[in-house]
Amino acid sequence: MNADPRSSAAHQIFKRKLRLTKAREFQQVFAEGRRAYCKGFVVIFRANGLGHARLGLAISRKCARRAVKRNRLKRLVRESFRRARCGLPAVDIVVLCGKGTAEASNRRLFADLEQAWNQIMKLLCVAS
Template structure:
């Protein structure tokens, strides 16, 4: 996955993605201690990413996605993190539409 990914992301997250042979998207998370020191913060970020992915999964193309958090992501409110992920999902959709 990390060999030749495309990347997108804003305020709090970096989203790496690569097209797969499947019909549905797959999600991977890499939320490190370096990014969020406390377990409660890492778990909150993971919940936000999973929920956003669940909501947008039907509209995403067949891609493998890895979401990394960037430094300071824990200081952003949930709404801002959701918006950043929505922009990332839209970017992935737009790239897929342009490629096909």
């Protein structure tokens, strides 16, 4: 039997249930969330009680004037989140970026985000 190649990557798809989609959801994270800092990124998070992590992106023009650079940052953050999602607790996460982040290498950005995911796990374990 040949396995469908798409099914092996099915758990990697960034489904709608894994995203923050409503303004109210973003507002709750900004109002009640805790912050984790790493080079180039600020990650704001709060427990959601859903049993899985969700991601929201707030990549502004201040950090990258050109849409192509903002879209690259969004793709990198989503990919990093997909890879780390299974190890993350049930939290809503909003990722913001700072000036100069758009010029950083992919390798550095992935390392920075990995640091942020680890920081979230540490902060939530200490709080528990």
